[in-house]
Amino acid sequence: MSNSVVLHQWEISPFCQKVARMLKFKGIEYETINYNGVLGAKVPKLSKVGKVPVLDINGLRLQDSTRIARYLDEAFPDRPLLYPTDPIQKAYVELWEDWADELLYFYEVYFRVSDPDALDEAVRISSEGRPAYERVMMKPLLKAGLQHQINMQGTGRMAKADIEAEFRRHLDRIELVLGQAGWLVGDSKTIADIAVGSQLAEVIRTSRVFGAEILSRPRIAQWIEQI
Numbered sequence: 489m490s491n492s493v494v495l496h497q498w499e500i501s502p503f504c505q506k507v508a509r510m511l512k513f514k515g516i517e518y519e520t521i522n523y524n525g526v527l528g529a530k531v532p533k534l535s536k537v538g539k540v541p542v543l544d545i546n547g548l549r550l551q552d553s554t555r556i557a558r559y560l561d562e563a564f565p566d567r568p569l570l571y572p573t574d575p576i577q578k579a580y581v582e583l584w585e586d587w588a589d590e591l592l593y594f595y596e597v598y599f600r601v602s603d604p605d606a607l608d609e610a611v612r613i614s615s616e617g618r619p620a621y622e623r624v625m626m627k628p629l630l631k632a633g634l635q636h637q638i639n640m641q642g643t644g645r646m647a648k649a650d651i652e653a654e655f656r657r658h659l660d661r662i663e664l665v666l667g668q669a670g671w672l673v674g675d676s677k678t679i680a681d682i683a684v685g686s687q688l689a690e691v692i693r694t695s696r697v698f699g700a701e702i703l704s705r706p707r708i709a710q711w712i713e714q715i
């Protein structure tokens with residue numbers, strides 16, 4: 489493992505984007521390695537869990553965006569902090585982060601897999617730099633993989649109207665909270681904003697209809713610009 493900081497990623501993964509944003513927030517230079525197309529077969533070998541993001545840093549290999557966030561604050565305490573020092577604020581931040589990673593994520597997957605244009609865009613991004621035939625191979629694989637995830641979790645078995653109504657309720661809550669100080673917790677950016685913003689940014693990136701729905705809320709639109 490070299491001395492440089494390396495983010496092993498899928499460009500369209502909201503968790504990888506979350507790590508990229510936290511590294512920028514901390515002012516840490518890094519390189520990325522993308523596992524596009526058939527290179528995705530190498531992802532299970534990067535760590536025991538077999539998911540990306542994986543970060544190589546200071547001779548360590550870290551997997552899981554939340555573990556990476558905690559490590560960055562521990563290893564670089566003099567840089568801006570991702571987690572507030574106040575214990576109550578920290579608890580709220582951690583709850584938002586976990587909510588984004590463990591619930592909001594499945595809406596992002598749902599919008600990606602249920603909208604043919606969003607799926608095409610996701611396939612295009614995830615096969616960039618790879619031969620054209622890999623893009624053709626990837627589409628059914630990505631679709632089946634994502635559909636399986638949301639079916640197992642449950643969102644994929646809900647009625648479309650119910651999923652969309654729940655998502656709008658979540659957006660309304662975020663919009664309301666942002667009305668306090670422009671951030672989810674306290675009066676400055678934390679990992680809560682980065683985690684929630686990274687999930688929503690992926691919906692905006694590939695889903696035309698729900699991207700517009702997110703950006704129709706003025707506080708969210710302004711806040712996401714700063715994520």
Ligand SMILES: N[C@@H](CCC(=O)N[C@@H](CS)C(=O)NCC(=O)O)C(=O)O
Nearest residue numbers: 501502503538539540541552553554
């Ligand atoms: N809790 C993990 C979630 C990471 C995750 O689910 N990554 C997905 C890509 S978005 C993945 O690598 N999936 C491959 C698999 O599950 O085999 C984190 O925060 O890093």
